[in-house]
Amino acid sequence: MSQRILTPDYILQEALAAHGTALTSYLQDKGVTTAVPKSQNENDGGLTLTVLGCGTMGIAILGGILGSLSDATTSSTSKDTISEQATPDRLPSRFNACVRSAASAQRIHAELGHLAKFASVKVCQDDTLEPVQQADIVLLCCKPHMVSEILTQPGIAQALAGKLVISICVGLDSKQIASMLPPSVEDKPHCTIACAMPNTAAAVRESMTIISKSVPPLPASTEALVTWIFSRIGRVSYIAPNLMPVSAALCGSGPAFVAVVVESLAAGAIAMGLPREDAYTMAAQMMRGTTGLLLRGEHPALLRDKVSTPGGCTVRGLVVLEEGGVRGTVARAVRETTVAATPVQKHKAHVNVPAA
Numbered sequence: 001m002s003q004r005i006l007t008p009d010y011i012l013q014e015a016l017a018a019h020g021t022a023l024t025s026y027l028q029d030k031g032v033t034t035a036v037p038k039s040q041n042e043n044d045g046g047l048t049l050t051v052l053g054c055g056t057m058g059i060a061i062l063g064g065i066l067g068s069l070s071d072a073t074t075s076s077t078s079k080d081t082i083s084e085q086a087t088p089d090r091l092p093s094r095f096n097a098c099v100r101s102a103a104s105a106q107r108i109h110a111e112l113g114h115l116a117k118f119a120s121v122k123v124c125q126d127d128t129l130e131p132v133q134q135a136d137i138v139l140l141c142c143k144p145h146m147v148s149e150i151l152t153q154p155g156i157a158q159a160l161a162g163k164l165v166i167s168i169c170v171g172l173d174s175k176q177i178a179s180m181l182p183p184s185v186e187d188k189p190h191c192t193i194a195c196a197m198p199n200t201a202a203a204v205r206e207s208m209t210i211i212s213k214s215v216p217p218l219p220a221s222t223e224a225l226v227t228w229i230f231s232r233i234g235r236v237s238y239i240a241p242n243l244m245p246v247s248a249a250l251c252g253s254g255p256a257f258v259a260v261v262v263e264s265l266a267a268g269a270i271a272m273g274l275p276r277e278d279a280y281t282m283a284a285q286m287m288r289g290t291t292g293l294l295l296r297g298e299h300p301a302l303l304r305d306k307v308s309t310p311g312g313c314t315v316r317g318l319v320v321l322e323e324g325g326v327r328g329t330v331a332r333a334v335r336e337t338t339v340a341a342t343p344v345q346k347h348k349a350h351v352n353v354p355a356a
């Protein structure tokens with residue numbers, strides 16, 4: 001059985017979340033004045049953000065936001081990659097994390113418990129209505145096929161009216177999500193829907209998040225808020241809605257493709273006698289260094305040429321890669337993924353299979 005280490009701060013947060021009112025009146029009866037932590041105070045001017053489906057990505061995003069709030073509390077240096085962005089008038093300070101199973105609830109406690117002292121984080125198991133009612137912003141992080149079931153639960157649509165819904169669900173665009181909600185009233189949409197595509201590196205605040213440009217554009221304050229949320233977990237870029245599927249393939253799925261490359265590099269090194277753990281660490285750090293050069297503006301082709309001395313060892317390895325058709329294979333993987341991530345074409349023919 002896994003063990004959880006509960007810090008005094010964490011226990012206090014949990015007790016306040018579960019029995020805050022009772023604890024406060026008990027202490028007041030004893031003549032003790034209680035100061036509710038800022039983030040627990042419903043009137044602190046902060047927003048409530050509810051993560052609907054707080055699994056791998058929900059935890060990564062929430063962890064990034066809480067981490068950035070902890071940076072703001074403990075240090076004057078910001079880790080923002082987009083430091084010049086407009087700061088929204090109001091920021092999230094209370095968080096609801098919704099899941100179905102006890103195991104998923106436990107996972108949130110285990111992975112985010114140490115950050116809960118920087119804001120109020122409530123884990124909601126098998127309860128979506130109240131957290132959505134409490135929310136100013138709803139982050140839709142469940143699997144795409146679950147969205148319809150969740151949004152059509154009794155009361156959810158009413159609870160979402162007038163709010164900001166941000167979806168990270170691959171293959172769903174804002175029109176499809178809107179179609180699961182009541183129609184707009186008097187030309188006003190039921191709620192504001194934004195679509196974003198982060199990736200799993202959000203967990204280390206190194207995501208490349210692509211956000212779909214909304215039509216009509218989001219109000220400036222809403223766009224600032226969406227940008228703020230995702231710049232907590234890495235870089236942010238806005239793109240035309242029709243380019244979201246290819247962005248999902250490159251940025252959302254990309255870490256899986258790169259992981260295969262790292263595994264392959266390590267496999268070759270292990271085959272030549274390098275200890276397994278050393279091989280994975282060396283491959284990962286080598287990749288990190290290479291991305292540093294690329295992000296500094298170096299073109300990949302020039303980088304490759306710089307490393308391959310004529311008559312040297314690298315060029316011999318490169319010839320093997322070309323013989324194996326690595327470029328074509330990787331490019332085809334991105335094309336195939338793009339088709340699978342495209343809303344209307346999701347179940348259509350594979351792009352790499354020639355038409356019959």
Ligand SMILES: NC(=O)C1=CN([C@@H]2O[C@H](COP(=O)(O)OP(=O)(O)OC[C@H]3O[C@@H](n4cnc5c(N)ncnc54)[C@H](OP(=O)(O)O)[C@@H]3O)[C@@H](O)[C@H]2O)C=CC1
Nearest residue numbers: 053054055056057099100101104141142143144169170252
């Ligand atoms: N994984 C990735 O790298 C990326 C994923 N995405 C997108 O992010 C989304 C989430 O993916 P991922 O985090 O991997 O998925 P996970 O399966 O890890 O997380 C989904 C979460 O949703 C919860 N959930 C399911 N149904 C309900 C419900 N009715 N009420 C409340 N919670 C519910 C699940 O809880 P429980 O476990 O208890 O059922 C689980 O915690 C997907 O739409 C995907 O397209 C986008 C970019 C990258």
Ligand SMILES: O=C(O)[C@@H]1CCC=N1
Nearest residue numbers: 170248251252253254
């Ligand atoms: O493959 C998936 O379903 C998700 C979407 C983007 C990355 N992984």
